[in-house]
Amino acid sequence: MKYISGGLFPIKVALTCLILSAGSAMAQQKQSLPFIQQVKFKNDTTSITSFGAKGDGITLNTESINKTIASVSQKGGGVVLIPSGLWLTGPIELKSNVNLHLKRDAILQFTADFNQYKLVQGNWEGQPAWRNQSPISGVNLENIAITGTGIIDGNGGAWRMVKKDKLTETQWKNLLASGGVVSADGKMWYPSEKTVKGSNTKNAGVIEAGKTAADYEDIKDFLRPNLLVLTGCKKTLLEGVTFQNSPAWNLHPLLCEDLTLRNLQVKNPWFAQNGDGVDVESCKNVLIEGSTFDVGDDGICIKSGRDEAGRKRGVPTENVIVRNNVVYHAHGGFVIGSEMSGGAKNIWVYNCSFIGTDIGLRFKTTRGRGGVVENIYINNINMIDIPGEAILFDMYYAAVDPVPLAGEKREAIKTVTVPVTEATPQFRNFYIKDIVANGAEKAIFFRGLPEMNIKDINLENVTIKAKKGIEIIEAAGIFLKNINVITDNTSPVVTIRNGSRINISNFKYPDGSKVLFDVSGEKSKEVKISGTDVSKAKKASVLGAEVDKKALEISK
Known part of the structure; x- marks a missing residue:
């Protein structure tokens, strides 16, 4: 045979994408998908x-x-x-x-x-x-x-180190019985001594001038291959x-x-x-x-190199179609970053389902990366049982699991402003539409850098049931239209800190919410709310003392 x-x-196919304009009004545009x-x-x-x-x-x-x-x-x-x-x-x-x-x-x-x-x-x-x-x-x-x-x-399984906290007691005992090495604190299993040494070696495996393969033999087992x-x-x-x-x-x-x-x-x-x-x-x-x-x-992830090496390569990931996929367990359903130093652009994601992923749509980077992520079109995404954020933009990625393990403590981010350089990453021009999520820790999270805000992110027709609502930090040009956030009322539905040009229209929230809009940060300005009945909240808004009273405008 x-x-x-x-x-x-x-x-060659075409998709009609409904894309938000910069002024938050919808404009229907026909976008030709890339030829593969x-x-x-x-x-x-x-x-x-x-x-x-x-x-x-x-x-x-x-x-x-x-x-x-x-x-x-x-x-x-x-x-x-x-x-x-x-x-x-x-x-x-x-x-x-x-x-x-x-x-x-x-x-x-x-x-x-x-x-x-x-x-x-x-x-x-x-x-x-x-x-x-x-x-x-x-x-x-x-x-x-x-x-x-x-x-x-x-x-x-022959290659990987394993955290004790991620196994049942029986699984951990069986793993120990198979051989290998356990860390001094008893929290990590390693396949061999070479793996242990590699895990304790800074920049293990990074190519250095004058070194050959023989120089890495003592940590060889740690240098796991991709399949x-x-x-x-x-x-x-x-x-x-x-x-x-x-x-x-x-x-x-x-x-x-x-x-x-x-x-x-x-x-x-x-x-x-x-x-x-x-x-x-x-x-x-x-x-x-x-x-x-x-x-x-991460489930489906877009990358383009890390830090100086990625910028020197200078090759973005571009012209990508992601459609009709299902992601079960993963740190993120669809992800861009954190190694995106060469950039990413012209990406279409639609008709996908995320079931139990730690985060649904996950866009992550950090200082030092550089690179521009732009022109991302996402629509028709369904999610259930998301332990973290349904939608996340974070420019403070710290290479840790998105959902902390039981008892794990993490320090709060200390905000400082540094000069903009080629190593400053950028997220801009995202168009996200028709999203439904039943169950998440937080609905939507934006966290940009003070020196480089997340810019021009457009969301429309989004319904999310989550414990916490929307948090917008160091972001400019955020357009939210027809958003329905169902929260548990224990915290503000929408928190804005140092946000500018924030436009929210036709916003829905649970009756009796304690605080609808909490605005703080001396850079917060041009926060405009329209088409939203704020009377159903116990308190429509709270402004920080440092915020100009004209920064928040609520109109019918």
């Missing part, structure tokens, strides 16, 4: 068994699989078949014009023998770094695919397959063009540190659709 994947021809070129392969199919592979779960098939891929590519391309069986292997290197196709009852599992993974120069969290070779990788390839309905398992890394590839399709149990990130396309992810299952244990679903970094023309994510860190 011949195995080819579906969806092999170029497509699709893959196409010869019908020739070669099974890995032709080169001696055995699906017995014992034989190490690294050489057989790589020889099959190389042979098919050298002959002009085609399909490499992973048939029924449990196929144990070391790292696999993809080649141009090859479609790696997994049968439904095929499991491709990567070995837990760390010696099979050599140290290579790669990239980690937006910076050049030494890492263990990824289980699946490809560099500067064209017309490649991984398709089918089988399972690709990264054997991530799949594609670098500089053009025309790529990942379709139908289950990617699971990755050592670090699951899917990491870097500097790729014309990338399609369709109908994937992407899974990691919820406690998997750095267990992201997909991190699209400095890529152009991307389609992510019909896929399901249930992972240990």
